Amino acid sequence: MKIGVVVFPGSNCDRDMYHVLTDVFHLDAQYYWHEKGLPKNIDAVILPGGFSYGDRLRAGVIAAHSPIIKDVRKLAERGIPILGVCNGFQILVEAGLLPGVLLKNTSLNFMCEWTELVVENNQTPFTNQFKIGQKIPIPIANGEGRYYVDESTLEKLKKNNQIVFRYAKTVNGSSYNIAGVCNEDYNVVGMMPHPERAAESQINPVDNKPSSLIFKSLLNTIGVKN
Amino acid sequence: MSLDPQELEDLTSKIGRKPSSTELQIVAAEWSEHCSYKSSKKHLKILPMDGPLVISEKGYDSGVLDVGDGYVVTAHIESHNHPSAVEPYGGAATGVGGVVRDILSAGTRPIAIFDGLRFGDIEKDRHARWLFKNAVSGIADYGNCLGIPTIGGEVEFDKCYTNYALVDVASVGFGKKENLVKNHANKGDLVVLLGGFTGRDGIGGSQFASDSLESEDRSAVQIPDPFIEKLIIEAILEARNQNLINAMKDLGGGGLSCAVSETADALSIGIEMDVDKVHTRESGMHPDEIMVSESQERMLLITNKTKLKKLQEICKKFRITCSVIGYVTSDSMMHVKKGKKTLANLPTDVVANANLLDRPSKKPAYLETIQKEKKLKPIPDYSKMMMKFLSSPNIASKIWVYGQYDHEVGIRTVVKPGNDASVLRLDNGKFLSVKIDGNPKQCYINPREGAIGCFEEACRNVVCTGAKPIGMLDHLQFGNPENPEIFWTFLESLQGLTDFAKFFKIPCVGGKVSLYNETPSGPIKPTPLVGVLGLIDEKPQMPQQIMNDDILVIIGNTKDEMGGSEYFEYIHKFIGGKCPVVDFAESKKNMNAVLSIIQKGLLKNVHDCSKGGLAVAISELCMINDIGCDVLLEKVPGEELDVDHVLFSETHSRYLLVLKQDNLKKLNAFLKKNKVSFNQIGKFDGRQIRFNKNSKNIIDLRVDKAQKTWINSLRELVVHG
Numbered sequence: 001m002k003i004g005v006v007v008f009p010g011s012n013c014d015r016d017m018y019h020v021l022t023d024v025f026h027l028d029a030q031y032y033w034h035e036k037g038l039p040k041n042i043d044a045v046i047l048p049g050g051f052s053y054g055d056r057l058r059a060g061v062i063a064a065h066s067p068i069i070k071d072v073r074k075l076a077e078r079g080i081p082i083l084g085v086c087n088g089f090q091i092l093v094e095a096g097l098l099p100g101v102l103l104k105n106t107s108l109n110f111m112c113e114w115t116e117l118v119v120e121n122n123q124t125p126f127t128n129q130f131k132i133g134q135k136i137p138i139p140i141a142n143g144e145g146r147y148y149v150d151e152s153t154l155e156k157l158k159k160n161n162q163i164v165f166r167y168a169k170t171v172n173g174s175s176y177n178i179a180g181v182c183n184e185d186y187n188v189v190g191m192m193p194h195p196e197r198a199a200e201s202q203i204n205p206v207d208n209k210p211s212s213l214i215f216k217s218l219l220n221t222i223g224v225k226n
Numbered sequence: 227m228s229l230d231p232q233e234l235e236d237l238t239s240k241i242g243r244k245p246s247s248t249e250l251q252i253v254a255a256e257w258s259e260h261c262s263y264k265s266s267k268k269h270l271k272i273l274p275m276d277g278p279l280v281i282s283e284k285g286y287d288s289g290v291l292d293v294g295d296g297y298v299v300t301a302h303i304e305s306h307n308h309p310s311a312v313e314p315y316g317g318a319a320t321g322v323g324g325v326v327r328d329i330l331s332a333g334t335r336p337i338a339i340f341d342g343l344r345f346g347d348i349e350k351d352r353h354a355r356w357l358f359k360n361a362v363s364g365i366a367d368y369g370n371c372l373g374i375p376t377i378g379g380e381v382e383f384d385k386c387y388t389n390y391a392l393v394d395v396a397s398v399g400f401g402k403k404e405n406l407v408k409n410h411a412n413k414g415d416l417v418v419l420l421g422g423f424t425g426r427d428g429i430g431g432s433q434f435a436s437d438s439l440e441s442e443d444r445s446a447v448q449i450p451d452p453f454i455e456k457l458i459i460e461a462i463l464e465a466r467n468q469n470l471i472n473a474m475k476d477l478g479g480g481g482l483s484c485a486v487s488e489t490a491d492a493l494s495i496g497i498e499m500d501v502d503k504v505h506t507r508e509s510g511m512h513p514d515e516i517m518v519s520e521s522q523e524r525m526l527l528i529t530n531k532t533k534l535k536k537l538q539e540i541c542k543k544f545r546i547t548c549s550v551i552g553y554v555t556s557d558s559m560m561h562v563k564k565g566k567k568t569l570a571n572l573p574t575d576v577v578a579n580a581n582l583l584d585r586p587s588k589k590p591a592y593l594e595t596i597q598k599e600k601k602l603k604p605i606p607d608y609s610k611m612m613m614k615f616l617s618s619p620n621i622a623s624k625i626w627v628y629g630q631y632d633h634e635v636g637i638r639t640v641v642k643p644g645n646d647a648s649v650l651r652l653d654n655g656k657f658l659s660v661k662i663d664g665n666p667k668q669c670y671i672n673p674r675e676g677a678i679g680c681f682e683e684a685c686r687n688v689v690c691t692g693a694k695p696i697g698m699l700d701h702l703q704f705g706n707p708e709n710p711e712i713f714w715t716f717l718e719s720l721q722g723l724t725d726f727a728k729f730f731k732i733p734c735v736g737g738k739v740s741l742y743n744e745t746p747s748g749p750i751k752p753t754p755l756v757g758v759l760g761l762i763d764e765k766p767q768m769p770q771q772i773m774n775d776d777i778l779v780i781i782g783n784t785k786d787e788m789g790g791s792e793y794f795e796y797i798h799k800f801i802g803g804k805c806p807v808v809d810f811a812e813s814k815k816n817m818n819a820v821l822s823i824i825q826k827g828l829l830k831n832v833h834d835c836s837k838g839g840l841a842v843a844i845s846e847l848c849m850i851n852d853i854g855c856d857v858l859l860e861k862v863p864g865e866e867l868d869v870d871h872v873l874f875s876e877t878h879s880r881y882l883l884v885l886k887q888d889n890l891k892k893l894n895a896f897l898k899k900n901k902v903s904f905n906q907i908g909k910f911d912g913r914q915i916r917f918n919k920n921s922k923n924i925i926d927l928r929v930d931k932a933q934k935t936w937i938n939s940l941r942e943l944v945v946h947g
Contacts, residue, residue, distance in 0.1 A: 009544060010456055012373020016637045033543070049635075051371040054453025110366050110630045141370070141632040197634045202651060205642065 001222055003029045004038050004045045006072070006088075008063045013049035013085065013196060020196040021046075025215045034063065038071040043222040044081040044125070045072055047088025049141070049194060059102065059144045060090030069095050081125035081221055082188045086142055089180070089190030098181055098190045099157065100149040102142075106173030110143040114206065116168035117179050117193060121161050124186045125221035129213040135168060136213075137206035138193040140179075145192040147174040147181070160184055165191055229254050233581070240576050248562060248569035251514040253577055255480035256487055259741055262580035265707040266739040269717060272724045277733035279696055285409040285492035287328035287476060288399065289735025291697050293761060295654035298406060300399035302328040302736045303662070303699040303757055304478075307743055309447040310364075310393040314357045318343075318364035318393045319450035320428075323522050325397045326374065327476030330459055330525070333407035333466045334399030337636055338650055339369045341379040341395050342662050342701075342755050343627075346388035348619050348943060354383070357391045359944050364450070365395070366630040371452035372459065376631035377639055377648040377660075383619045384666055386751045390743065394701055396662055396757050400652060405466055409473040411493045411528045413556045417486070418527040418534070419477075420541065420548040421458045422451060425507030428481070428520025438706055438744040454523040457544040462525060470537045473528040483517045483577070485526040486552075487560050491578035493528075498561040499552030501569070513564050528554060590711035596671050597789060599803045605870060608917075608925045611797060612841060616932055617939035618796050621838045623849075626941035641766055644850070646690040646834045649766045657762035659693035665837075666751035668790035668876070669719060672805035676790065677719035677754045681726045682808045682878045683836050684758035689817050690832040690881065692767040692824040693760025698727060700737040700756055705749025707741045715752040716741075723754065729810050732758070770830040772851035772884050778908035779893065782816050782880035783864035784840065786871055792838045793874035806877050812903075813879045819902045820881050828893055831884035839874035841925065843882055844908070845915055849933045854912035859919040861907045869919050884910070 003021055007014045014031065021029040032038055038045060052063035063069075069091075076082050076097055084092040092098045105111055117136040119127055149157065154176055157163050165180035180191030198204045198211035228250065229237065237245055237253055245253065259265060275282070281290040281298060288302035306321030322339060329336040343361055346354035358381075369376045374397070428448035465471055473493060477485045482504070490497045501513040507521070527548075529537055534550070541548040555561070560577055562570040605611050615621055628643040640657060641649035647661035663684040669676030685695045700723055705712045716739075727734055743750045788794050789803030823829060831851075835843040840862065848855050859872050867875070885893060890906070897904045915932060917925040 010371070010453055012371075012456065012635060016635065019637065050373055051453065051456070054371055054451070054456075056453070110370055110632070112632045112634060113629055139634050141634055143370075194634065197637055200637070202640055203634075203637055 001028055001043050003027055004032045004042050005029055006034060006045060006047050006068055007031050008034045008052035008066060010052045010054055011048055011050035013194065017046055017048040017196045020199050020215065024199060025219060027219065032068060034066040034068045036068065038068060038075060042075065042080065044218055045075060047084040047091055049086030049088060052087055052091065060087055060094040063091045064094035073097065076188050079185060079187045081218060083126055084190040085194055085196070086192055089192055090144065092188060092190045097188050098183055099153055100147055100181060102144050103146040103148050104144050105146050111145070111172060112139065112141040114139045115171050115193065117165040118168050120166055121164045121182065124164055124182050124189050126189050126214050126217050127164060128220055129217040134210060136210040137204065138195060138198040138211055140171065140193045142192055146172045147178040147192070149175050157181060164189055229257065233257060236581055241572060246570060248514050248517060249572055251518050252483040252570055252572070255483045255518045256577050257580035261480045261484050263739055264580045264583050265585050265741060266716070268582050268584065269720055272720065273734040274727050275734055277731065280733050280735060283406065283409060285473065285475065285489060287331045289697060289699070290332060290406065291735060291759065292403065293652060293654065293656060296403050297652060297654050298334065298401060298403045299658060299759065300329050300332045300334045301396065301697065301699055301759055303394060303396040303701045304738055305392060305394045305701060305703060305740045307392050307740055310361055310391040311357065313447045314360035314391060315364040316447055316450050318361035319368035320448040320522050321393050321395045322365055322368040323450060323452065323455050324478050325395045326372065326455065327525065329397045329399035330462055331474050331476050332399065333405050334401035335463055336374045336397050336459070337400045337638060338398045338660065339374050339376040339395060340660060340662050340757065341365050341376060342664055343379065343381045344387050344392035344753065345383055347385050348383050351388060353389065355944060355947060361391060361393050362627050362630060368450055368452045370632040372456050373635045375633045375635050375639055377633045377643055379662060380664065381624050381627055382664070384751065386666065388747060389745045390750065392703060392750070392753060394755050396699060398658065398660055407466060407471050407474050409493060411473050411495050411554045413554055415472055415528050415530045415554040416534055416550050417497055417499060417552040417554065418529055418537065418548050419504055419551045420525045420527055421546055422454050422521055422523035423507040423547065424504050424516055424519050425521045426511065426515060426519065429515055429518060438742050448520050448522045451523055454546065457546050458523055458525060461540050461544040461546055464540050465537055468536055470529055470533040471527055472530065475526045477524040477526060479520065481518050481520045487574050487577035489526060490560055490574040494558065496555035496557040496559040496561065496574065497552055498555050498563065500563045500565065502565055503549050503551040505547045505549045513569050517562065585707055585713045586710045587714035587717055588710040589714050596802050597804050599788070600800065602798045602800060609927055612925050612927060613932065613935055615797065615838065615842070616845065616936040619940060619943065620792055620796065621842055622940045623937045624940065625937060626944060641691055641768065645769055647687040649691050649762070657766045659688040659691040659760040659762060659766065660757065661687035662755055662757040663687065664753055664755040665790065666753045667795055668805045669754060670751040671789045671802065673715040673718035673752045674722035675805050675807045677722035678726045678808045679806055679878055680754060681723055681756045682813055683834065684756045685817065686834045686881065688758050688760030689820050690767065690834050691760065691762065692821065693762045694821060695730065695732050695758050696761045697735040697759045698732050698756055700734055700754060701740065703740045703743050703750065703753040703755065705742065705744040712749055719752055719754040723756065730814065767824045767829060767832055772831060772847065772853050772910050774911045775887055776830060776884050776910045777887055777890055777906055778844065778855060778857065778910065779883040779885065779904055779906050780862060780880060781820065781883065781902055781904045783877065783903050784862050784867065784872055784875055784880065785864055785877045786867055787875050787877045788871060791874055791876045793870065808878045815900065815902060816879045816881065819897060819900050823893060823896060828889040829883050829885050833882040835880040835882055836876060839876050841873040841917065845932060847882065847884065848915045848929055849936050852929060853910050854914045854929050855908050855910045857908035857917045859917055859924065861905045863903045863905045869924055873917065
């Protein structure tokens with residue numbers, strides 16, 4: 001069982017994600033530099049947050065053309081669980097692995113605050129331990145976090161059950177308050193909030209159990225062999 | 227951008243010949259006030275620098291503290307005032323970049339940023355609003371991109387900063403003691419310039435910052451690129467892990483001139499370098515420009531031939547440029563060449579050590595009368611006044627500021643911004659609490675006691691989290707030191723900080739002096755800033771939700787010390803009165819008592835009582851916890867005072883404690899035994915914040931209304947004002 005944490009130039013939540021995977025959930029994780037390939041037998045891939053390429057041009061767009069994305073795409077097609085958090089979500093969207101776009105927040109500012117998510121789809125590799133409607137206290141930290149899709153795509157997302165998380169109340173002007181979506185096969189998930197910042201009681205001022213379920217869901221999906 | 231006649235004469239006599247043009251540029255940069263500390267250096271020696279936890283090494287740009295279990299914390303503070311006053315976005319952003327590289331220079335990873343921001347009256351002055359808004363964006367964009375959380379600081383507005391800005395940035399680093407870079411160099415080692423390209427930005431920045439701000443010299447302002455800085459951080463830490471760095475220094479004020487001469491002087495070596503080897507942003511740069519450019523995101527490294535290849539591989543991985551610009555010699559000379567031609571050849575100790583000055587000082591005339599109070603207009607309705615007070619820029623919540631900073635990245639932030647001090651968890655199970663504080667209003671009235679007050683306030687803030695102060699950073703910001711009255715205020719503040727540091731045995735681990743902070747309309751008020759680092763061995767005091775029937779206790783006497791208070795200055799527009807004075811013995815007693823009670827786990831909340839006095843501190847507890855409180859002012863310990871003085875005096879050494887009724891007996895017993903002045907002054911309940919005196923209601927506010935105005939007013943002012 002091995003989880004790849006992809007590192008781009010400018011990624012800055014890679015070490016946080018690695019810490020939570022290894023020290024908190026005792027998973028076997030490894031960093032993969034964006035120019036390297038991913039092994040075929042990897043069990044899951046996580047694209048962490050940060051400012052890949054300094055958010056130049058548009059958040060995530062340059063990283064979406066990194067060599068490693070070819071492998072991510074292949075793994076995605078094979079149904080391997082893939083999670084993009086914050087900038088990782090922006091990269092997956094720019095790579096066309098997830099629908100929609102992420103625009104500047106309606107406040108026009110970077111926003112770092114604690115918010116609450118509602119689970120809408122509990123059939124993904126990252127949400128299968130949740131109940132539908134379950135709440136997750138979790139922080140956001142982004143400038144371009146406003147998820148946008150046009151009306152017809154939104155209807156399609158609803159129909160296909162591709163909306164994974166919604167904000168409990170309006171936060172940044174996202175379409176339908178969407179905070180996270182998945183692909184049609186449910187194995188590729190992207191979310192703007194940071195589960196790795198909410199999975200430990202020491203740093204979560206509300207309750208760390210719900211965010212932990214994101215990692216426990218992954219554990220449940222790929223199986224624990226240790 | 228040149229030496230004064232006396233300095234030119236000194237230089238000529240020291241080197242025994244007429245200096246070349248490049249030599250003049252190099253020396254002018256290094257002998258500027260900004261780089262040489264020529265006005266202040268003699269005096270700074272009085273600050274205590276040593277302590278059981280302090281690790282000193284030659285050539286460090288940051289202070290190093292041993293936090294046990296093989297780990298160290300590094301800390302440094304810098305300001306970027308002149309650039310921020312001209313170009314607030316770039317000035318503030320590069321201020322972050324500079325201090326972060328100081329932390330990196332020791333070989334530690336930067337784990338937190340703190341900012342102290344000061345501007346003119348943003349309610350009336352649109353320019354001040356513009357400066358404020360853009361400085362905040364600059365800090366946010368830079369720190370967020372680096373993935374270093376900005377977790378604390380302070381924001382203050384005062385007319386004395388009209389057309390000016392004080393942007394102070396502190397950073398803290400963390401790492402293994404064994405990974406600290408032990409600066410050393412041998413003859414033949416290579417001198418490497420790593421990172422950003424040298425361009426025509428920040429030319430003469432240090433001299434620009436060593437004069438009063440009269441013109442907007444934009445070419446002296448540096449251009450920020452946080453992405454390059456992020457790559458440098460990762461590349462340097464990787465190189466450090468592979469032990470590829472013999473010595474390291476960041477390029478800041480004075481650019482290459484200062485980095486090369488100071489490194490050579492600190493390590494007692496010589497350096498020969500070739501300007502043609504420096505990677506530049508544009509062709510045709512004059513050698514003198516290359517030597518004094520303050521382009522950002524550059525580091526100077528000393529390595530050797532065998533390590534170079536690995537270093538180059540790391541740079542290739544991160545796609546950053548590194549150039550071998552020279553090598554180490556044994557002659558203690560700084561030898562700058564262009565190809566084969568010598569441009570400068572100077573003894574490093576001459577370059578790195580300007581003649582120190584003994585400037586005259588004289589007590590300012592205004593201080594003779596400033597402490598006199600005048601009769602102020604009575605306040606007809608304190609509730610109404612209080613609502614105005616809560617919405618005033620200095621008192622209002624700063625959530626609009628820290629909400630734009632990523633304060634969670636790094637997943638160390640245990641106590642978040644918006645509390646007295648933020649707390650970070652460290653890898654050895656301990657916690658670090660840090661706070662920076664300044665108080666120019668009090669320092670103007672009494673430069674010595676005001677400075678002590680800043681120090682005590684920063685200590686109080688970290689004590690409120692359960693941390694014991696282990697080190698301090700000072701940043702002394704004043705006007706033109708050539709004015710004896712201003713220089714007197716500098717010396718007084720420095721003496722105050724020294725007295726407090728010695729009494730409490732808190733070593734100064736880093737600092738900075740910034741002079742010439744003035745515009746054509748005058749100097750700033752004396753603005754010493756103090757950062758205090760506190761260590762928590764076991765667990766921090768986490769703020770807990772206050773519930774109905776919880777008890778409010780105050781520790782410390784409230785005294786008639788209204789001078790420099792927000793109440794006098796904002797409500798009555800009166801500058802003057804008696805400045806709060808810290809009683810060292812009482813301060814120590816109260817500090818130790820609070821730390822002991824926290825350790826006993828008796829408290830739900832501990833809050834410092836400072837700006838805006840008791841009235842604001844209690845209201846903050848109510849607004850943050852969404853609960854009302856009934857306060858009995860007659861129970862507040864201290865001499866009998868007028869009601870507004872009890873409410874708004876900013877006496878130091880006071881703490882508000884919130885606890886469950888069940889713990890009250892234990893608390894009383896402990897405080898009585900330790901002879902601490904304290905009293906139970908209120909009880910939390912309901913939806914109203916009420917201050918009463920002898921059964922008469924003085925202030926009555928609805929919690930939700932108070933919250934709304936306190937939380938939103940700053941954003942409203944900046945966005946719509």
